[in-house]
Amino acid sequence: MEILLARIDDRFIHGQVTVxxxxxxxxDRIVLANNEIAADPWQGRVYSSAVPPGIRVSILSTSQTVAxxxxxxxxxxxxxxxxxxxxxxxxxxxIHRHGMNLARVNVGGMHYGEGKREMLPFVYVNKExxxxxxxxxxxxxxxxxxxxxxxKETIIDQAMIDRVEVGF
Amino acid sequence: xxxxxxxxxxxxxxxxxxxxxxxxxxxxxxxSISNENRSMAKLKADIRKWLEDPNVxxxxxxxxxxxxxxSSCATTAQIACxxxxxxxxxxxxxxxxxxxxxxxxESMTLEQLVPELLQIGRQAxxxxxxxxx
Numbered sequence: 076m077e078i079l080l081a082r083i084d085d086r087f088i089h090g091q092v093t094v095x096x097x098x099x100x101x102x103d104r105i106v107l108a109n110n111e112i113a114a115d116p117w118q119g120r121v122y123s124s125a126v127p128p129g130i131r132v133s134i135l136s137t138s139q140t141v142a143x144x145x146x147x148x149x150x151x152x153x154x155x156x157x158x159x160x161x162x163x164x165x166x167x168x169x170i171h172r173h174g175m176n177l178a179r180v181n182v183g184g185m186h187y188g189e190g191k192r193e194m195l196p197f198v199y200v201n202k203e204x205x206x207x208x209x210x211x212x213x214x215x216x217x218x219x220x221x222x223x224x225x226x227k228e229t230i231i232d233q234a235m236i237d238r239v240e241v242g243f
Numbered sequence: 244x245x246x247x248x249x250x251x252x253x254x255x256x257x258x259x260x261x262x263x264x265x266x267x268x269x270x271x272x273x274x275s276i277s278n279e280n281r282s283m284a285k286l287k288a289d290i291r292k293w294l295e296d297p298n299v300x301x302x303x304x305x306x307x308x309x310x311x312x313x314s315s316c317a318t319t320a321q322i323a324c325x326x327x328x329x330x331x332x333x334x335x336x337x338x339x340x341x342x343x344x345x346x347x348x349e350s351m352t353l354e355q356l357v358p359e360l361l362q363i364g365r366q367a368x369x370x371x372x373x374x375x376x
Contacts, residue, residue: 085282085283085284086282086315087283088313089313089314090311090315093313117325121322125313125317125318126313185282186281186285187281187282187285188284188285
């Protein structure tokens, strides 16, 4: 499967993905990689029902995602294109370091929570997430913070990470 | 009385309630919550907190409105309410539905109210006449 967009978004499947990005990228499939949702068929149905008709959906654990992306013809159709979603940097990094080698990761939405600091108005990070951002950069991947296609894109670089790290 | 929570994007829920209260006066048991600046985990926790409020939990039935199906408000409300008995979520909230709820919530059961509100909401979505030419 050709990954058109690998996106970190703690809201998973919602308007910015199903309307904003999907209308521009026209993916065949949305792959939601999350261990908790993959383990709960009911939650899986709830998220699946939020995907517009015409786009297939797979809800997989992070390990299943890696396996499926490595042998796409068994799980996904041949020559499919897809949007890959993870709810946090750790899950996306798991997929990245287990052989997917994502060149570019879209940081689409990480909302405020306890212990988090603001990096951008739609990107709040805790220490662990910041360390994973660091790992992405060390691995050569580009971290692009952008909520919507056509919207402002900010490349998350080392200086930006360092600036937030000082606050912890 | 059936308590109600309006879960929306932005300030929509709070504004809808403000307008209902302009028509019908202050509404105890009618609250709103926005997904703005809330992670899904926080939104879920805050919906649960509302559901666990003694006035809500003992009401014998609760109603939630969301503004749009297939949105993070809808999925989060569904997941937050998964284990709640006598709970109904209606999507596509509009002012007519909310006024319909507010004016019937004392006299109807949840079972009676739901089909009524769906009808009111759909009736409010219509093309309005304009003079020819």
